[in-house]
Amino acid sequence: MRDSDVLENNPRVSRSALEAIHGQVFGWALSRCNYEQQLAEDLVQQAYVELLTGKAQFTGGSSLKTFVFAVVQNLARSRFRRRATHLRLVHRAAPVDDVSHLEEPQEHSALWRAVQELPGRQRDIIELVFCRDLTVEEAAQIMGVTTGTGRVHYDRAKKALRKKLENE
Amino acid sequence: MNNEQLARQLQQDTATFERDRVPAFATVFSAAEMRVANARRRRYAGGLVAAAAVIAIVASLGPATEPDWQYVDPVLFASTTSWEAPSDVLLPQHSVDLFEDIPVLIEGTKIDGGALL
Numbered sequence: 001m002r003d004s005d006v007l008e009n010n011p012r013v014s015r016s017a018l019e020a021i022h023g024q025v026f027g028w029a030l031s032r033c034n035y036e037q038q039l040a041e042d043l044v045q046q047a048y049v050e051l052l053t054g055k056a057q058f059t060g061g062s063s064l065k066t067f068v069f070a071v072v073q074n075l076a077r078s079r080f081r082r083r084a085t086h087l088r089l090v091h092r093a094a095p096v097d098d099v100s101h102l103e104e105p106q107e108h109s110a111l112w113r114a115v116q117e118l119p120g121r122q123r124d125i126i127e128l129v130f131c132r133d134l135t136v137e138e139a140a141q142i143m144g145v146t147t148g149t150g151r152v153h154y155d156r157a158k159k160a161l162r163k164k165l166e167n168e
Numbered sequence: 169m170n171n172e173q174l175a176r177q178l179q180q181d182t183a184t185f186e187r188d189r190v191p192a193f194a195t196v197f198s199a200a201e202m203r204v205a206n207a208r209r210r211r212y213a214g215g216l217v218a219a220a221a222v223i224a225i226v227a228s229l230g231p232a233t234e235p236d237w238q239y240v241d242p243v244l245f246a247s248t249t250s251w252e253a254p255s256d257v258l259l260p261q262h263s264v265d266l267f268e269d270i271p272v273l274i275e276g277t278k279i280d281g282g283a284l285l
Contacts, residue, residue, distance in 0.1 A: 015197065022193040027186045041191055048200035053207075111174070112181045130175040131182045161174070 009054030013064065018048070021065045024132055028069050031127060032076035047071045066138045069128070073142050114164040122157035125150060 005014040018025075026044050033039035047068060050056035056071045058064060115126055121143065128139035140150025 018197065019193040022196070023186065023190045026190045026196075027182060030186065030189065037189060041196060045196050045200045045203070048197055049203050052200055052204045109177065109181050111177050115178065126178070127182075130171075130178045133179075158171070158174075 007052055007054075010051050010056075010058055012058045012060050013051055017064050018051070018068070021068060024065065025068050025072060028127075028132060029072050029076070032072060043072060043075055046075050050075070062138065062141060065132075066134065066141055069132070069134075069142045070144075073144070110168050111161075111165065114161055114168070117164065118157055118160055121145075121153045122160060125153045126157045126161065129154060 005016050007013045007015070022044075025047070026040060029040040029043040029047075030037070033043060047056070050071055051058070051068070056067075058067050061067075062070075115123055118126065124143055125136070125139050128134045128142060129136060134142070136150050136154050137147050139154070140147045143150065143153075145153070
């Protein structure tokens with residue numbers, strides 16, 4: 001880690017370390033915003049602002065990736081909650097064809113569709129563990145639940161997913 | 169499908185979906201840096217304005233200063249033939265003699281037909 005690379009108000013975070021996980025962080029932000037590109041970009045930018053100002057202080061208690069994912073999750077919960085609710089309502093009210101910006105990756109596979117149909121927490125833990133290469137403990141930390149609760153969501157999600165795939 | 173297969177399939181789907189959607193790190197990060205810098209600038213400007221306002225309020229609430237009175241001897245004042253107003257500095261010629269151009273109002277004391285000549 002070069003000295004100039006380190007964030008002024010967050011000495012344990014470097015630009016290069018953030019760049020290395022940027023794609024994963026953006027993907028996580030996308031799924032937090034119903035796959036709306038612009039909203040996800042705002043969300044990630046806000047997460048970087050929190051890191052730059054030191055409002056979100058990384059102490060090294062977890063991996064940087066887990067920490068930044070948790071920052072994105074918390075921001076999405078607070079600042080973007082109203083917007084996300086609005087999007088969900090629009091998504092429910094209007095036919096999918098009419099809402100071009102809600103572009104979920106549904107075209108890809110039955111598996112992806114099955115994941116998207118899972119309840120929120122189960123979907124999140126499957127995404128974090130399977131798609132983002134995190135452990136159940138790390139995923140639980142990001143979601144703000146205990147490891148035990150995380151494991152319950154994870155087991156239920158796997159069962160539900162297998163059942164859905166068997167029925168198709 | 170076991171866990172590994174599930175994970176691999178999902179990772180493939182995610183990667184395919186996100187491939188062209190992730191903006192460059194430099195773009196997002198420099199935008200964030202700009203926002204932080206702008207916020208800092210606004211905060212300093214706000215501080216300066218607040219400080220100026222406080223100074224103005226304090227100055228206006230401060231004790232009124234007594235005018236700088238000067239004693240003028242009435243005898244001396246009555247005998248003076250010239251006077252210089254504070255605003256005379258604006259005139260091309262200062263301290264004009266009061267009696268320099270006194271118009272002659274009465275030419276004489278002789279009366280002609282009931283009127284002064």
